[in-house]
Amino acid sequence: MVELRGVDVTFATRARPVHALSGIELSIAPGEFLSIAGPSGCGKSTLLRVVAGLTAPSAGAVTLRGTPVRGPRRDVGFVFQRAALLEWRTARGNILFQAEMRGLPKAWARRRADELIEMTGLTGFENAMPYELSGGMQQRVSLCRALLHEPDVLLMDEPFGALDALTREQMNRELRRVWEATGMTVVLVTHSVAEAVYLASRSVVMGPRPGRVVEEFAIDLPARRDYARTLESAEFQRVTGRIRELLGASGAAD
Numbered sequence: 551m552v553e554l555r556g557v558d559v560t561f562a563t564r565a566r567p568v569h570a571l572s573g574i575e576l577s578i579a580p581g582e583f584l585s586i587a588g589p590s591g592c593g594k595s596t597l598l599r600v601v602a603g604l605t606a607p608s609a610g611a612v613t614l615r616g617t618p619v620r621g622p623r624r625d626v627g628f629v630f631q632r633a634a635l636l637e638w639r640t641a642r643g644n645i646l647f648q649a650e651m652r653g654l655p656k657a658w659a660r661r662r663a664d665e666l667i668e669m670t671g672l673t674g675f676e677n678a679m680p681y682e683l684s685g686g687m688q689q690r691v692s693l694c695r696a697l698l699h700e701p702d703v704l705l706m707d708e709p710f711g712a713l714d715a716l717t718r719e720q721m722n723r724e725l726r727r728v729w730e731a732t733g734m735t736v737v738l739v740t741h742s743v744a745e746a747v748y749l750a751s752r753s754v755v756m757g758p759r760p761g762r763v764v765e766e767f768a769i770d771l772p773a774r775r776d777y778a779r780t781l782e783s784a785e786f787q788r789v790t791g792r793i794r795e796l797l798g799a800s801g802a803a804d
């Protein structure tokens with residue numbers, strides 16, 4: 551679904567060039583849930599932005615479903631750390647904004663928004679304004695907005711980082727359920743090692759800047775994952791332990 555071949559990114563800044571990514575090689579299969587962990591500033595967001603076509607690589611190539619990524623793509627959805635909702639629109643109005651931006655048929659978009667509202671447990675809050683929603687609900691709206699146009703690939707940049715621990719856990723369960731229901735390809739950047747392992751089918755750990763992939767883990771956990779049981783399992787302990795070691799070596803474990 552997504553291929554990165556020898557991707558390098560260097561930003562020209564006033565002080566000096568910043569080498570953000572170095573020689574990234576990554577293949578992401580259709581329907582895969584890939585998580586990316588790594589120390590702060592190692593280029594995780596840059597990597598997502600390259601896949602989304604928001605940042606152009608300085609060298610190397612990125613393809614999505616076999617076609618080169620040369621600019622922002624219709625077939626990806628993006629969820630940012632902050633929900634960034636339009637304050638003057640209701641939850642539903644924010645979700646439908648995606649359809650308006652893309653000129654999608656109105657009746658179809660309304661039906662799709664209703665489906666997503668139900669799937670993410672927002673029923674009853676469709677007409678609430680953003681300030682009336684909790685942080686977790688705002689992120690659900692943001693997720694619905696990213697999914698409205700049925701993207702093949704969902705890119706998530708530390709989407710639950712601003713939430714309290716309990717809400718984060720609940721959002722993890724829900725995201726996993728949404729992924730199971732849709733079979734989408736998801737790439738998630740996270741600072742939480744537990745989240746990286748609970749959610750994903752594969753986890754990639756990056757090293758300090760210039761960011762490169764230092765290790766990959768296939769996560770051998772059942773497709774249906776009960777939260778508490780998963781966290782207690784030997785496989786979960788093994789992978790989180792190894793990722794923490796790697797991050798600890800670069801001073802970044804949480």
Ligand SMILES: Nc1ncnc2c1ncn2[C@@H]1O[C@H](COP(=O)(O)OP(=O)(O)OP(=O)(O)O)[C@@H](O)[C@H]1O
Pocket residue numbers: 561562563568569570588589590591592593594595596597759
């Ligand atoms: N537009 C830009 N111009 C200049 N430098 C940039 C730009 N975007 C990112 N950088 C630099 O590139 C490096 C990688 O940044 P990036 O945000 O991708 O890291 P990250 O791993 O997502 O960090 P964090 O975990 O702290 O969010 C950093 O040193 C950052 O300062």
